[in-house]
Amino acid sequence: xxxxxxxxxxxSMQYKHIVLFAFFFVLMMPAALSQSYEVxxxxxxxxYSGDLNPGPEGQFRQTQPAFxxxxxxxxxxxxxxxxxxxxxxxxGSDENSAYKILPQANPDMYSFESTITEVSLQGExxxxxxxxxxxxTLLTPYIFGGIGYFMFDTTTGHGxxxxxxxxxxxxxxxxxxxxxxDPPEDYSDFSISYLIGxxxxxxxxxxxxxxxxxxxxxTGTDYIDHVRLKANPKQNDWYAFAGITITFRFKDSSRAxxxx
Numbered sequence: 001x002x003x004x005x006x007x008x009x010x011x012s013m014q015y016k017h018i019v020l021f022a023f024f025f026v027l028m029m030p031a032a033l034s035q036s037y038e039v040x041x042x043x044x045x046x047x048y049s050g051d052l053n054p055g056p057e058g059q060f061r062q063t064q065p066a067f068x069x070x071x072x073x074x075x076x077x078x079x080x081x082x083x084x085x086x087x088x089x090x091x092g093s094d095e096n097s098a099y100k101i102l103p104q105a106n107p108d109m110y111s112f113e114s115t116i117t118e119v120s121l122q123g124e125x126x127x128x129x130x131x132x133x134x135x136x137t138l139l140t141p142y143i144f145g146g147i148g149y150f151m152f153d154t155t156t157g158h159g160x161x162x163x164x165x166x167x168x169x170x171x172x173x174x175x176x177x178x179x180x181x182d183p184p185e186d187y188s189d190f191s192i193s194y195l196i197g198x199x200x201x202x203x204x205x206x207x208x209x210x211x212x213x214x215x216x217x218x219t220g221t222d223y224i225d226h227v228r229l230k231a232n233p234k235q236n237d238w239y240a241f242a243g244i245t246i247t248f249r250f251k252d253s254s255r256a257x258x259x260x
Contacts, residue, residue: 037250038132038209042068044243046088046116051227051235053092064089066241077129077137084148087117090239092225112156112225116239118217120148120195130201132209132249139202148193148217156226193217193239211245 046066047053053062066088074080093111128140199213217239224237 036074036132038070038072038074038247039250040070040072040209040211040245040247042066042070042084042086042241042243042245044241046086046090046239046241048090048092048114048224048237048239050092050222050225050237052094052110052112052225062091063242064091066243068241070245070247072124072247074132077131078126080124080126082122082124083119084122085117085119086241087115088241089113089115090224110156110227112154112227114152114154114224116150116152116224118148118150118193118241120146120193122146122195126201132201132247133203133206135203137203139200141198141200143196143198144213144215145196146194148195149190150193150217150219151190152221152224153189154224154226188221189223191219191221193219197240199245207249209247209249211247212243213245214240214242216240 044066045063047060047063066086068084068086070082070084072080072082091111091113093109122144123146124142124144126140126142128137130137130140130142195215195217197213197215199211201209201211204210219237219239222236224239
């Protein structure tokens with residue numbers, strides 16, 4: 001059985017996992033509709049931390065646009081849970097790394113760009129009592145954590161930053177520079193992410209709320225950048241989303257008494 005067939009079969013199974021997760025989410029919507037909940041959008045940026053972008057200066061400088069959506073269920077004034085879907089792009093180059101990926105005789109820099117699509121389940125804790133839509137609770141800082149499942153599509157290249165040339169062999173992370181790559185046979189562009197972050201929720205109107213948040217993801221892969229440097233083979237890649245959320249609050253009219 002060929003390796004390409006195995007990778008295709010693995011990818012098909014992983015796509016099925018995402019479809020099943022989305023199907024489960026749709027099934028849960030009627031339960032959410034019977035409670036006080038929020039539906040919202042996210043807009044901001046995404047960046048990467050790994051072998052080619054180890055320091056904060058390079059990470060923030062290469063932040064790319066990101067967007068997404070969320071559904072939040074509020075248990076009470078302090079606890080919430082939400083499902084979030086996000087999409088963004090991350091990039092990096094060995095200009096910001098201590099490692100030179102391309103041969104030393106090559107003056108160009110090794111670069112990559114990767115699109116990331118993530119679905120996650122998150123729990124939130126508000127530091128102050130907060131009820132969406134109530135003027136008495138105008139704002140609160142909060143923290144969140146959870147687990148996600150994401151897929152990434154990476155393209156590698158080389159250039160001086162202004163002239164970028166894709167590598168013809170970029171689809172195979174083991175062919176561009178063998179001395180710097182060590183890909184396993186079961187290399188996959190799907191992985192799990194473990195996320196933690198914080199932000200600020202604030203009241204806008206009775207039915208509209210806003211938020212500022214930043215969340216960092218530790219992943220189960222070291223191949224978002226298509227690089228697994230032998231000098232640091234055990235450190236997986238990280239990525240982050242940061243931005244603004246706008247949520248719309250829905251109220252269950254069937255409740256005689258509703259705290260929201």
